[in-house]
Amino acid sequence: MTLLLSGALVLSACEGSKQANVTRAIDAVNAVDQKNVAELMLASGNPDEAVSYFAGQVESDPDNISNQRGLARSLVRAGRLAEAIPTWRKVAQHPDATQDDKVMLAEAHIRANDWDSAETVLNSVPPTHETFDRYRLEAMIADGKKDWKKADHFYETAAGLTTRPSGVFNNWGFSKLTRGAPREAEQLFTEALQHDPHLFTAKTNMALARAAQGNYSLPLVRMSQQERAMLLHTMAIAAIRKGDVNVGRTLLQEAIDTHPQHFDEAVRAQRALEGDLG
DSSP: OHHHHHHHHHHHHHHHHHHHHHHHHHHHHHHHHHHHHHHHHHHTSOHHHHHHHHHHHHHHSTTOHHHHHHHHHHHHHTTOHHHHHHHHHHHHTSTTOOHHHHHHHHHHHHHTTOHHHHHHHHHTSOTTOOOHHHHHHHHHHHHHTTOHHHHHHHHHHHHTTOSOTHHHHHHHHHHHHHTTOHHHHHHHHHHHHHHOTTOHHHHHHHHHHHHHTTOOSOOSSOOOHHHHHHHHHHHHHHHHHHTOHHHHHHHHHHHHHHSSSOOHHHHHHHHHHHHHHO
16 A cells, blocks of 8 residues: 555656646747747837737736837837837836847937937946947947047947948948048948948949049949939939039930839939920
8 A cells, every 4th residue: 555655656746747847848938939929020020010019018027128128129110219219218227238228229319310318328338338239329429420530430340340331331431421532432332332232222322422523434333224223313413413414414314214114203303404404
């Protein structure tokens, strides 16, 4: 009888242990699934759907900082900055917050065109926190203040802290272009396109930089027929604004002839030009 009872206790303990293991395994799978759903929502989900998803997660687990971050990021993606900023501020004040959370709060302020608040937040981040996002934003703030020396330093530092610096080089080049340094700008746009040959913004900016130098030939970069037409149109408008009207007229016609479909924008510009001349 004693043996039977002890055997039953052992079996019961084994069954309890197995059940505990199964429960832990299910919890682990659920945690992974929730993490995957969250990442999917942030990466490719509809922004408003992502906001709804994370708002529900925050409601069910309000102290979870990951859910709060997800909601803040989703609100930024949805363009709902009036809600995103206080949400990021709440994240930044969380006991488990990191310096990166402050950086993201600063970015939300920049998106809302509140540069002073962005600078105040970044100034509260220790200088030892050296990340790509931090220096990318520092460069933009220095740019806005026309502190070119600092801006160049921060752009260069940010470019060295990422494996995908095309956006940094493009922004840096545009900064140079607005300062009246088109040759340096063109070099930076070239670097941007070396890292990302598909970055059309950099192609457009390079066309503007070349036009600013009186060079109306298209850059030797990879482009589709439609992109070629659009770049010709960009250079045409730049030429006309510079007073090179005949060059602009020729480029407009070339843009219209190059475009695979009807290029309405270029046609309107051509008609407006002829009307002004008439």
